[in-house]
Amino acid sequence: MIKKAVSLAILLLISGIFIEGGDIFVDNGINYGSFKSVSWTEVIPVKKVAFVGFDENSYLDDYAFLAAIPATTFYANGKLYSYPLLFYEERKINSKKELTLNASQGIKYFMEDWLSYCGNVEIEFINANATKWNAKYSYINSSNIYDIAAKIAMKHWKESKECVIAIAGDFYKQKRMRGSMNVSINEATIDSFSILLPEPEGIGGVYKSFEVEEPYKYIEVEVEWNPLLRGKDIDLQLYDNAIGMVDASENWNALAGTYESVESYIFNYGTWEVGLTNMPTEAIMEEMTMFKGGGREYEAKIKLYPGEIFHLPPINFLARNVSINIECNKNISFGALLLSNSNISYEPFKGNGKLKMKFDEIGGGNYSICIF
CATH class of the missing domain: 2.60.120.380 (Jelly Rolls)
Incomplete structure (x- = not known):
């Protein structure tokens, strides 16, 4: 049942459902707040905002964001309703270089405008917590992707004549590859x-x-x-x-x-x-x-x-979060770089006595390490 709730939470937008939401912009019974957008019809804004706690080290926030989409943008009774859905993070800025990608600064400016536009607003936090704005708050928290989607669906979903079910993959059972090797390099002169x-x-x-x-x-x-x-x-x-x-x-x-x-x-x-x-x-x-x-x-x-080149064990899958640690028995300066099976050179890493190479993603194949 939980997996069905997950799928419903992600795909209800397609089904023509009715979702419970906050206040919309109405004046004397006449809606005045709709606006044209990339959608097929005008959008009626809802006086709400949803924040999903950002976590760069897991996929939990990504699944929560997907599950919240049909709750924040939905079609009901011939009308399309929507309110903002954003990732939320509070990051301390240590230098001016970090200002460009400072999400917390952007959220601050956005909320000033949104609160000014809405007046009274409801804020829903999903795996996040803050009370810095004058608003009505609600919270959904869970460390399980199925449970968090079920809670979103149970809170917002009322009825639907049709539904589409999709099964989420389990990113917590990734194939992992570990290994080590000892090599020696003959002394040579630069x-x-x-x-x-x-x-x-x-x-x-x-x-x-x-x-x-x-x-x-x-x-x-x-x-x-x-x-x-x-x-x-x-x-x-x-x-x-x-x-x-x-x-x-x-x-x-x-x-x-x-x-x-x-x-x-x-x-x-x-x-x-x-x-x-x-x-x-x-x-x-x-x-x-x-x-x-x-x-x-x-x-x-x-x-x-x-330098010399050493062949790594074959990788037969798309590898993510790759980490290669190299330590030398002498505290000498050296460098290392990764070579693909087509002899493409990755960015070099340099260190004294030891170094750590990190890659967000590499494809499958036969890789080598060049140590120089």
Whole structure:
């Protein structure tokens, strides 16, 4: 019976049901609050709002949100009623960078507008709790996806001539894969050298090639120049001649400083190139005149890191929340990156003595780890 309630809670919107709701906008018996939307008919707003407690570490909030949709938007007696349904979280902001995605700040502004529009409002919290607004409150709490959907359905559902039942998957019985392996890497020396590139003229580029051979697996290139030439906005590119550009750096030098850096997994041995280009900061013709014939040279400092590749056990399913921990018996600096079976390189991780690699999702296949 509970699973049926879950399905009803998710899919009643399709069925033409009647759901108990809060006050609607009525003046002398005439509805005046409907508005046109993307729906097939005008929507009548209800003086309510529903909040689902946000939990980034589980699917409980996602199921609760889905179950609450037909309670917050429903069709009854030839009319479409709706009120806001939002995720709720209270997050302390530690820096200005976090303001953009600050949901609690957005909720605050929204509720100021919604309360001003509604006057009296009913707030329903689902796995959340707050009393910061002058409103009528109700609460639904549960740690079980079927139970929480059943409570939503029992509270809001009155009758229906038809229903559609869908069975929810159980995300709490995921297939898990664990394992460990011990490997050893022979001692090797980092190769460091420099090449000089002339200053690029106009909006063109200059390029210089070099050779990369075994046993190197990772490359870093850095270019710095005199801070007194801060108006020069030079960009840096790195090429594996067998496949093309593998990385590019285009710092805004007025803010970041007079340097550019690129890095990459070494996909192929043989000829590689670095390139320098001008980033115009004024009119193109002025730039071409300004940069022509400068006669300066830029030093590209190149580091080649030796390493080895180790094959991981095959993964035969879509893997989420992947965590790979690597520890070394010496407190040395090293890096590691994940390689797919088609030799696609994931973002590198670097650490001293140990590091932790995390991925939200990777597909199935035969993966490898490159340690450098």
